Amino acid sequence: MAARLQGSALSPAAAAWGRCNPLFMGGLPAEGAHPGTRREDFMIGLRRALFFSITERYVAIALNFVMVATLARLLTPEEFGYSVIGAATIGFVECLRDFGTSGYLVQAQTVTRQATRTAFTVMLVLSLAVAGTLWLGAETIASFYHKEGLTHYLHVTALGLLSGPFAAPSLALLRRDLQFRSVAIINVASAVTLTGVTVLLALAGASYMSFAWGILAGAYVTAGLAILLQGDIRIFWPSVSDWRAVLSFGGYSSAAGMFGKLQEFVPSLIVGRLIGFDAVGLFSRAVMVCQLPDKCLLSGLMPVALPALAVEARAGRSLAAAYLKATTFITAVQWPALLLLACLAHPAVLILLGGQWESIVPLVQIIALGLLAAFPNVLAYPLLAASGGIRHAMLSALLTLLTSSMLALLTARWGLTAMALGVAATVSIQAVISLRLVRIYAPFELREMFLSLRKSAMVAGISTLVPLAAFAVNGFSFAFSPLAGIAIGIGAVIAWIIAIRLTRHALAAELNLVLDVAARALGSLLGDIRGRLAVTRRSQAET
Numbered sequence: 001m002a003a004r005l006q007g008s009a010l011s012p013a014a015a016a017w018g019r020c021n022p023l024f025m026g027g028l029p030a031e032g033a034h035p036g037t038r039r040e041d042f043m044i045g046l047r048r049a050l051f052f053s054i055t056e057r058y059v060a061i062a063l064n065f066v067m068v069a070t071l072a073r074l075l076t077p078e079e080f081g082y083s084v085i086g087a088a089t090i091g092f093v094e095c096l097r098d099f100g101t102s103g104y105l106v107q108a109q110t111v112t113r114q115a116t117r118t119a120f121t122v123m124l125v126l127s128l129a130v131a132g133t134l135w136l137g138a139e140t141i142a143s144f145y146h147k148e149g150l151t152h153y154l155h156v157t158a159l160g161l162l163s164g165p166f167a168a169p170s171l172a173l174l175r176r177d178l179q180f181r182s183v184a185i186i187n188v189a190s191a192v193t194l195t196g197v198t199v200l201l202a203l204a205g206a207s208y209m210s211f212a213w214g215i216l217a218g219a220y221v222t223a224g225l226a227i228l229l230q231g232d233i234r235i236f237w238p239s240v241s242d243w244r245a246v247l248s249f250g251g252y253s254s255a256a257g258m259f260g261k262l263q264e265f266v267p268s269l270i271v272g273r274l275i276g277f278d279a280v281g282l283f284s285r286a287v288m289v290c291q292l293p294d295k296c297l298l299s300g301l302m303p304v305a306l307p308a309l310a311v312e313a314r315a316g317r318s319l320a321a322a323y324l325k326a327t328t329f330i331t332a333v334q335w336p337a338l339l340l341l342a343c344l345a346h347p348a349v350l351i352l353l354g355g356q357w358e359s360i361v362p363l364v365q366i367i368a369l370g371l372l373a374a375f376p377n378v379l380a381y382p383l384l385a386a387s388g389g390i391r392h393a394m395l396s397a398l399l400t401l402l403t404s405s406m407l408a409l410l411t412a413r414w415g416l417t418a419m420a421l422g423v424a425a426t427v428s429i430q431a432v433i434s435l436r437l438v439r440i441y442a443p444f445e446l447r448e449m450f451l452s453l454r455k456s457a458m459v460a461g462i463s464t465l466v467p468l469a470a471f472a473v474n475g476f477s478f479a480f481s482p483l484a485g486i487a488i489g490i491g492a493v494i495a496w497i498i499a500i501r502l503t504r505h506a507l508a509a510e511l512n513l514v515l516d517v518a519a520r521a522l523g524s525l526l527g528d529i530r531g532r533l534a535v536t537r538r539s540q541a542e543t
């Protein structure tokens with residue numbers, strides 16, 4: 001760790017990523033690349049990192065599914081409303097607390113120990129200030145919503161903010177070096193803690209406060225493991241030597257994150273004030289269901305996006321090819337999943353949340369279809385942050401926030417269906433803004449994008465034929481039973497695999513590579529287990 005902080009701009013893993021990563025074309029110049037098996041080892045190691053990242057996200061999603069499915073049967077929509085308003089408040093202050101320091105450590109040209117200590121100091125000061133402000137302002141927020149119980153909720157979650165200065169810098173350094181196995185261990189342990197504490201407390205009758213205590217427990221588990229696995233506790237000594245560089249990037253990044261969080265929660269905040277907490281619970285669960293495709297299929301890719309694009313930018317290479325190729329992969333997964341969700345919204349809601357939430361099915365369908373336009377947004381922030389466009393990323397987030405707020409205020413008077421249409425409109429406007437800004441830093445013609453996405457559109461269309469055929473057989477109704485929904489989903493996945501191969505989509509080769517890495521990782525794990533068992537047998541025999 002010490003050598004990494006004091007040494008060159010790129011760690012060996014980060015440099016190798018630029019040469020070998022299949023999702024981002026180009027990379028570092030070929031000079032100095034090692035031929036033969038060493039280059040292959042680099043590629044295998046990097047894909048193994050991606051494998052760990054995706055696996056960690058799937059474990060977290062599975063745990064979240066268990067938690068949501070359990071709590072949806074234990075808590076009322078109003079009780080969920082408390083957690084949504086609390087999460088909105090915490091999400092907002094979290095952006096202020098982080099102040100972009102994590103992103104700075106990932107994308108910076110060089111990272112010295114002094115820079116890391118400065119980032120820690122900035123985050124520590126802001127965490128103390130934000131946590132104290134939230135603690136003192138909790139009663140005011142609760143009074144605004146006429147919900148006295150929010151005070152205690154916000155007090156508990158404010159304590160969780162104090163762990164951030166110790167967790168975030170350590171995680172940022174691990175991500176910069178693409179050490180996603182360590183990151184996976186930390187995040188899985190945190191997710192297990194959060195889920196276990198929340199569910200157990202809900203079963204014990206803690207109501208909405210179970211969320212707050214679960215968040216607190218998960219935050220401190222994250223901090224403890226991050227410090228342990230990162231290994232260098234000297235970064236936690238206060239310093240302000242690099243404050244100009246940290247604050248310059250962090251100011252814009254923090255503002256962008258704050259605007260993004262506000263845009264995410266503004267509709268729920270408005271619903272809570274103008275309609276009611278039960279409506280907040282309904283609307284937030286609809287949005288949560290619609291976010292599942294991205295969380296299940298794309299979230300494992302996002303932690304590596306900024307480090308990878310930062311390597312490309314530091315090498316002075318164009319990011320356009322990387323952006324277009326990655327977007328081709330993203331749409332091949334995102335579009336079919338969203339169309340399938342729109343068709344299977346009824347059984348999905350029944351499986352995830354239970355019958356009492358059936359009224360949100362139309363909301364899920366509207367929002368899922370609206371999210372089809374979101375593909376330019378997925379890599380917009382990492383690309384802008386990596387290429388020096390963090391100011392434009394902040395402006396994009398601000399414009400989207402203003403649009404979202406105005407549409408939410410205009411549509412709230414007509415109910416939740418109109419709010420869902422407003423969300424779909426906001427996504428489309430955000431996509432236009434993101435695409436315009438991305439093309440400033442990674443110039444390409446719109447025709448190039450359309451050509452690169454045509455096979456993804458074909459894959460989406462072919463895979464959707466299965467639920468549409470079931471819709472026709474079911475009397476032109478999407479009200480499938482849970483078992484029928486599962487069967488249709490399996491059929492759609494099979495159709496998707498066939499479509500990927502029929503269209504010769506670029507994702508086909510990457511799927512084969514991912515499966516190969518997974519097989520190698522599993523074989524390595526089984527080999528370790530067999531070796532340990534053999535050692536144990538020999539020890540027992542000698543005894």
